[in-house]
Structures are given as C-alpha cells and as structure tokens.
Amino acid sequence: MEKIARAMVSGAAVMSLAVPVPVSAAEPVQITISADSDEGPVRAELLGANHRYPGLGYGMWDPVANAPRPEAVAATKRAGLTMIRYPGGTVANTFRWKRAIGPAAQRGCQTDGRDWTKADSTYGPMEHMRFVAATGAQAQIMVPFAVITPGNAADWVEFMNAEVGTNPNGGTAWAQVRADNGHPRPYGVRNWELGNEHYLRGQQRYWMDQDPAVAVDQYIKGGVVRIPAEPLGKDCAHPDSGVPAGGTAGEVFEVKHAPVVPASVQVTVNGTAWRRVDDLATAKPGDAVFAVDRPVDGRIRFGDGVHGRKLPAGARVSASYQSVHSGFPEFYRAMKQVDPSIQVCSSWGTVAFPKRMKALGHTGDYDCVTAHPYTNFAAEKDANGNPRDAWTTPLDGHDQHMMSAWTRVEQTQALKTAISDSGSKAYVALSEFGALWGPDPGAPTPFYRWNTSMTHALYMASQWIRWMYHDIRYAEGNDLFTTPLRYGLFHGTTPVFTSEAVTREVIKPLFHAGGHRLTRKITGNPVRVVDPANCGNGNDGCYEALVVAATRGANGRTYVMVVNRMPGNGDAVTARLTFTGGLTATTAHVQATQSADFTSYNDEATTGVTARTTSLPVSGNGFTYTFAPHSVTLQELS
Structure with a gap:
C-alpha cells in the first residue's frame, strides 16, 4: 500500500x-x-520524545522551586508523551551522571558533546525521574559510550534500580546514595541504550576511527587509540586551542577522550616536556612535573609551588596519551549483571552492527538496537541527484518531506531484517527521528518555520503509523523542549504548543488505548x-x-x-x-x-x-x- x-x-x-x-x-x-x-x-511508547539536560532541561526545570515547571508538566501530559529519553543525544555524548546528583551547589560541571563547551548539571537523573513521574511517562536512558566505563554504566543502573541494602556492582552502595538524596524506592528504569549516533562520521566518532568498518569494531570490541598533542581544557571547557593556565596552585586540566592509560600520558607546557610522577607529594618546588589525578576522567594535576612547580600564567598545555575503552558486550554484561530485567540497546543503528556481532560471536549480547531514521535534507539527494534542501518555495519543502519519509521506513526495516538474519531476537527502537537540516526556518523564504509547520506534523504522523505497523517497540521523535528554530514539541515559557504537539494530542487516544x-x-x-x-x-x-x-x-x-x-x-x-x-x-x-x-x-x-x-x-x-x-x-x- x-x-x-x-x-x-x-x-x-x-x-x-x-x-x-x-x-x-x-x-x-x-x-x-x-x-x-x-x-x-499497539504500543503507546511510540509517542515518546528526546529530552536534553542542559540549561535546566531547556528551561522546563524551576531551580527555585526545585521542581518541573507546572506548565511544562501540563503540556507534556496534554500531548500524551509516554517515553522520554535522557540525558539527550549528541549533547549528552560526554555526560557524566555522577556529577549530576546530590545538592545542586555541590555538583560538577558537564561538557557539551556537540562543541566541547561547558554545560551545567542542574537537571540530573533524579530531576528527570521527578519530571517523568509527574507526567505519567517512563524514562529511557542513553549511557554515553564515548567517555565512561562498563563499571560506571553498571553503577548508574544500580543507582536507578537497586533496592536499598543491596550493592550488586560492589564498591559504593549507589542505592543508598539515591536514598540519601531523597528517593529510597528504586526507579525501575527498564530501557537503556549505549551511546548516540557513533555510526555517523565526523564529530560523533570522538575517539573512534572515521572509517566505518574500523569504528563499528571499536564500538563492539573497544580498543586503545593514541591521541597526539591535544590542547588541554579545564573546568569542562575544551576550545580547539585549549585553555591557558591561570598560574594558580594545583591547577587541574582534562583531556577530551578519557579514560586514559596513565603511563602513556606525555605533557608539554609551552612546547617543553614536563615529567610524569605518580605522586606530586614527592616533588620538589621547582620540579616540572605532573600527575594523572583520575585516569577514568582524564584529569592531569600540576604542582602548587611546594610540591611541584606551578604552571606559569597563560601557559598552553598539551597532552599526548592513550585513550582506552571497552566494547559493547562488556557494557552489556556489566549492566545486566546489576539488573537482569533491563533492556540494553546498541545505538549503532545500521545493518553493520548485527552482522559484526554475529561474526564476532556476540549474537546474544544485545537486547535491541536503537536507530535514528531522520530525513536529513542537507545530506540527501533526490532521484535526479538534486539536494533535498534546495527548496525554492514552501510547496517544494512540503513535497520533499512527504517523498523522503518512506526511505526512512525502508532503512528501518532493513535493520530489522539484518538482526533477524543474524539469528538474534533483538528488536528495533527509535530513540530519535524526524526531518531536519533544511533551509533556515527563521528566514522568510523559502519556507518560514517549516520545522514546526503543519507539513512537519504530517511527516511525523505518517511515520507514527508506519512505526506501529512495522512493530517498532518505542519511538522518541524530535526534542521535547527546544527553541523556535529547532525541531520539537514545545518552546518558550508558556510553553508554545507546536503543530506536532497538537497532532500528538489528537491521536493519543489511539496509542494510549493499546490493543x-x-x-x-x-x-x-x-x-x-x-x-x-x-x-x-x-x-x-x-x-x-x-x-x-x-x-x-x-x-x-x-x-x-x-x-x-x-x-x-x-x-x-x-x-x-x-x-x-x-x-x-x-x-x-x-x-x-x-x-x-x-x-x-x-x-x-x-x-x-x-x-x-x-x-x-x-x-x-x-x-x-x-x-x-x-x-x-x-x-x-x-
């Protein structure tokens, strides 16, 4: 049909x-x-959305009341949201959850996975769960593969799901930490995925190779890669040129691609090599030395003028190092050992993943694969080889939306077929989808506000039907709270109910009724x-x-x-x-x-x-x- x-x-x-x-x-x-x-x-979970943590969850969290804004909760309920992803997509590829719990004033900073700028930790996992509970939805969590370890991921599962008095991952009793922060009862989060869009080239690869065949094996098997002469950042900010030293005692810098092999770290200060020591306490005041303070976070500490030389103010610090990472099956086993009832998805949403998992003997080591079947107008061409974003009129934009949609369905079905052909019983879920990267939606021409127009809502509605009939387990379309020039349901302080949100409100009785x-x-x-x-x-x-x-x-x-x-x-x-x-x-x-x-x-x-x-x-x-x-x-x- x-x-x-x-x-x-x-x-x-x-x-x-x-x-x-x-x-x-x-x-x-x-x-x-x-x-x-x-x-x-019929799965109600098809009416989900992606939600991003920075900026108070894009303004939906009230830090004074320490609660979600009532109007944000009301809008989310009205639109019928059933599944809400956290802490987001690309922006959260470098998110460290342990910095985002506890009293707000004591939390650490975050690094924005899109551009390596500093971000806040105000809207943490516990805030998200309060929001989800208030809206009647359920949470889905993206674990940032690029920067954490299987043990760290397993700790997160323990924090969210373990009963107080248990400590299934050993070490810190994270269920007790959760209780100490005001929530003794487990949250019971069932849906987890590892990483976000690492199958895409460019910035999404982080420490992984740009060759897709190499990168998919790194995602599955892990590996050690050499990072040469990286200008170092600090306090979660990593501009391309690095951050100049402040000249203060005991300065700490950070590499981008932690964890690191401590013995591999080589540091230069203004082009001159400094020496690594295991403990700065053994250094003399004038020694040009550094210590790898926390290998898992890639922190490099310098002297205070008593134990090791202080960095000179304005100095440029660079490091070469080995970045070491585990692969998907190790994460999968560590997380499932803590809570066998959870579903752990691979986020490598192409047919290469099930094929390589079979070839490497890991057919049974994943529950699901998440995909992001976006129409990307800027990256795609039509049958005549013309760019899909070369619109000259609103009608051009409308037609490109409608004609491109079915290709995304075929792409998703091909992934399902590849999983089945590999012998796996894993299912497919969509942790993002939509239509994006067309002409500037803020420009008067060719199609003002196409990103939140009725055209875009028609695209989304057509896809919800297709996902339902192709038995997709859950789908999180577009961003929940966003800005007017992005792709999402709500923006502004009211918040504005976009055409997509209105459409969700219209169709939610069908999805919520199940059957x-x-x-x-x-x-x-x-x-x-x-x-x-x-x-x-x-x-x-x-x-x-x-x-x-x-x-x-x-x-x-x-x-x-x-x-x-x-x-x-x-x-x-x-x-x-x-x-x-x-x-x-x-x-x-x-x-x-x-x-x-x-x-x-x-x-x-x-x-x-x-x-x-x-x-x-x-x-x-x-x-x-x-x-x-x-x-x-x-x-x-x-």
Missing part, C-alpha cells in the same frame, strides 16, 4: 504539481478495515505526482494522499487514524470507510487538526494549528467522511 509502483500510478487518482485535481466526492476512495483481524500490538492493529486496505488513494519521470521509484517522484491506521483498543473501541498529506486547500479527500468482520458502533467521535494552510504554525504570536472535534452517526458496515487537506484525523467508534 505504501510504496508506489509505477504501474499503478495510471490507475490512481493523480494530483500533479502543475494542476492539482481533487478527488470527486461522487467517487470516494475506499478504506476497508477488517474489524476481526489482528496484526500485532492491536487491524488490517486496512485503501483503493483509489490519490497520488500527488511531483516528478513524473521518477514516480514509481519508491516514493521519490510522487506520494499517496492518505496514510491510514486502524486499531482495536484494549477498551473494545475501534480507532481509525488518517493523515491527508495533500497540500492544496482544494485537496480534501472523501473516503468510504467499510468495516468487515463485524462492527457494532453507532457513533464516530472525530478529532482532527485544523489549519488554514500546510505552512501554518504556532508560536508566541501566532496560533495557526488547532484541533476540532465532532461526531457523526455510523450505520450498517461503515460511513463516508471527507478528510481535509493537510490534516490528521482520529475517529473513535463506539
């Missing part, structure tokens, strides 16, 4: 780029739903032809108007969700919904998004996307309904 075949285009109702042709109401599209079918479970998926079939689905030469090449030159889901909730009610992706205001689609296998409903309660145009958006000054409700009678085996253009509709039959 989804992938358009070239042969069927001539038989479908076609809407072309030049002459949009609405479907005649006299000849409605047919949507047939088998009310007695069962295609598998099972029903078989559905669409005939006569209109097709919008954008590039006739490539229509039928997947969805690259054209796309179908309607994407449809049907479910039977655990409450016994039948739900039908329909996304009409057509952009024109004359592109309403009238459809006859027919139910086979028995339907006893007498009324269809309808909720739908409402917008004047596919470009409509919401911000502090504009409310262009709202929701409307209505009802209509159901008689016999179905009813007829007209789906507005650029809309998402939910019908609840009772």
Whole structure:
C-alpha cells in the first residue's frame, strides 16, 4: 500500500504539481478495515520524545522551586508523551551522571558533546525521574559510550534500580546514595541504550576511527587509540586551542577522550616536556612535573609551588596519551549483571552492527538496537541527484518531506531484517527521528518555520503509523523542549504548543488505548505526482494522499487514524470507510487538526494549528467522511 509502483500510478487518482485535481466526492476512495483481524500490538511508547539536560532541561526545570515547571508538566501530559529519553543525544555524548546528583551547589560541571563547551548539571537523573513521574511517562536512558566505563554504566543502573541494602556492582552502595538524596524506592528504569549516533562520521566518532568498518569494531570490541598533542581544557571547557593556565596552585586540566592509560600520558607546557610522577607529594618546588589525578576522567594535576612547580600564567598545555575503552558486550554484561530485567540497546543503528556481532560471536549480547531514521535534507539527494534542501518555495519543502519519509521506513526495516538474519531476537527502537537540516526556518523564504509547520506534523504522523505497523517497540521523535528554530514539541515559557504537539494530542487516544492493529486496505488513494519521470521509484517522484491506521483498543473501541498529506486547500479527500468482520458502533467521535494552510504554525504570536472535534452517526458496515487537506484525523467508534 505504501510504496508506489509505477504501474499503478495510471490507475490512481493523480494530483500533479502543475494542476492539482481533487478527488470527486461522487467517487470516494475506499478504506476497508477488517474489524476481526489482528496484526500485532499497539504500543503507546511510540509517542515518546528526546529530552536534553542542559540549561535546566531547556528551561522546563524551576531551580527555585526545585521542581518541573507546572506548565511544562501540563503540556507534556496534554500531548500524551509516554517515553522520554535522557540525558539527550549528541549533547549528552560526554555526560557524566555522577556529577549530576546530590545538592545542586555541590555538583560538577558537564561538557557539551556537540562543541566541547561547558554545560551545567542542574537537571540530573533524579530531576528527570521527578519530571517523568509527574507526567505519567517512563524514562529511557542513553549511557554515553564515548567517555565512561562498563563499571560506571553498571553503577548508574544500580543507582536507578537497586533496592536499598543491596550493592550488586560492589564498591559504593549507589542505592543508598539515591536514598540519601531523597528517593529510597528504586526507579525501575527498564530501557537503556549505549551511546548516540557513533555510526555517523565526523564529530560523533570522538575517539573512534572515521572509517566505518574500523569504528563499528571499536564500538563492539573497544580498543586503545593514541591521541597526539591535544590542547588541554579545564573546568569542562575544551576550545580547539585549549585553555591557558591561570598560574594558580594545583591547577587541574582534562583531556577530551578519557579514560586514559596513565603511563602513556606525555605533557608539554609551552612546547617543553614536563615529567610524569605518580605522586606530586614527592616533588620538589621547582620540579616540572605532573600527575594523572583520575585516569577514568582524564584529569592531569600540576604542582602548587611546594610540591611541584606551578604552571606559569597563560601557559598552553598539551597532552599526548592513550585513550582506552571497552566494547559493547562488556557494557552489556556489566549492566545486566546489576539488573537482569533491563533492556540494553546498541545505538549503532545500521545493518553493520548485527552482522559484526554475529561474526564476532556476540549474537546474544544485545537486547535491541536503537536507530535514528531522520530525513536529513542537507545530506540527501533526490532521484535526479538534486539536494533535498534546495527548496525554492514552501510547496517544494512540503513535497520533499512527504517523498523522503518512506526511505526512512525502508532503512528501518532493513535493520530489522539484518538482526533477524543474524539469528538474534533483538528488536528495533527509535530513540530519535524526524526531518531536519533544511533551509533556515527563521528566514522568510523559502519556507518560514517549516520545522514546526503543519507539513512537519504530517511527516511525523505518517511515520507514527508506519512505526506501529512495522512493530517498532518505542519511538522518541524530535526534542521535547527546544527553541523556535529547532525541531520539537514545545518552546518558550508558556510553553508554545507546536503543530506536532497538537497532532500528538489528537491521536493519543489511539496509542494510549493499546490493543492491536487491524488490517486496512485503501483503493483509489490519490497520488500527488511531483516528478513524473521518477514516480514509481519508491516514493521519490510522487506520494499517496492518505496514510491510514486502524486499531482495536484494549477498551473494545475501534480507532481509525488518517493523515491527508495533500497540500492544496482544494485537496480534501472523501473516503468510504467499510468495516468487515463485524462492527457494532453507532457513533464516530472525530478529532482532527485544523489549519488554514500546510505552512501554518504556532508560536508566541501566532496560533495557526488547532484541533476540532465532532461526531457523526455510523450505520450498517461503515460511513463516508471527507478528510481535509493537510490534516490528521482520529475517529473513535463506539
């Protein structure tokens, strides 16, 4: 139904780029739903989102009240969020959780994994769990593979899940630490993943090689790599040129890629080599020496003028060192030993991971794989080799959203197939997805605020249906709290309910009701032809108007969700919904998004996307309904 075949285009109702042709109401599209079918479970966890820790969780945490802002909780509940990721994606690749617990004034700093700048630790794991509890959602935790050890990851599992009085990982009794900080009861976090997007080249690799074949083996097997002449940072800030010495006693600098092999560390100060010692207490006042203070954090300490020479003010400090890391199976075993009930996902979201795990004898050493099936307009090309972000009009941007979406589904299905073919029983989850990196959404042209427009909401709604029918376990789409020029649900102090948030509110009854998926079939689905030469090449030159889901909730009610992706205001689609296998409903309660145009958006000054409700009678085996253009509709039959 989804992938358009070239042969069927001539038989479908076609809407072309030049002459949009609405479907005649006299000849409605047919949507047939088998009310007695069962295609598998409906998972509420598909309505999740990614949440990032810096800046008080992007402003949703009130440090004075030491609580989530009530309006943030209310908005999250209203939008129906069921799964909330923490501490985020790329920004959290260098997050150290032990610095983010305890009294706020005593917490350490963090390093932003995007640009190595200093970040705060105010919104820590315990704050996140308070927010999650207040919203009725559940937490999913990303463990930063780039900078911590299996033991550190296992400590985090113990902190979150162990009973007070137990100490399954040995050493510090982290369950007692949690209790001492005000929460004796275990949080019971079940969903964990290791790392974020390390399969991507560039900054996401950190200490790993840029060659994908080498890097995937490093992710699985770990390794030791030599980092040459790195300008050192301090206090969690690592500018490219390093941080100049302050000339104070006992200064501490940090490498980027901890943990380190202490004996491998070589330091130069203004180009002159200094000598490593095991203990600064043995050094004389004038000795040009340093000590590796904490190998796990990569801290390098210098003298205080009594035991070892002080660094001269303004000095530039560099280090060459060996960065040492364990691989995924070691993390997996350490974390599962603490709590066997948790699910530990690999974040290497490509087919290379299950293939290499099988080749290396680790088929059973992962529970799941998280993927990030984003449409990246800046990095992708269409069938003609043109950049997907080369929009000249809003209509171009809308069409690129719709045509690119199915490729992400095929990519995700290929990962599922590779896992199955490897002999693993692991499942696929999505800890991020969406459509990003198009033209500047803050510029008046070509498509102002496309990132929070109804177009973007249509993209997300179509993908939620596809993830459901492809049996994805959970999906965390876009960022929960963000800025107006990013991709997310809420921004501002109110917070603003974006078009995506409105859409989530409309469809949440279907997902929250659970139950099972029903078989559905669409005939006569209109097709919008954008590039006739490539229509039928997947969805690259054209796309179908309607994407449809049907479910039977655990409450016994039948739900039908329909996304009409057509952009024109004359592109309403009238459809006859027919139910086979028995339907006893007498009324269809309808909720739908409402917008004047596919470009409509919401911000502090504009409310262009709202929701409307209505009802209509159901008689016999179905009813007829007209789906507005650029809309998402939910019908609840009772």
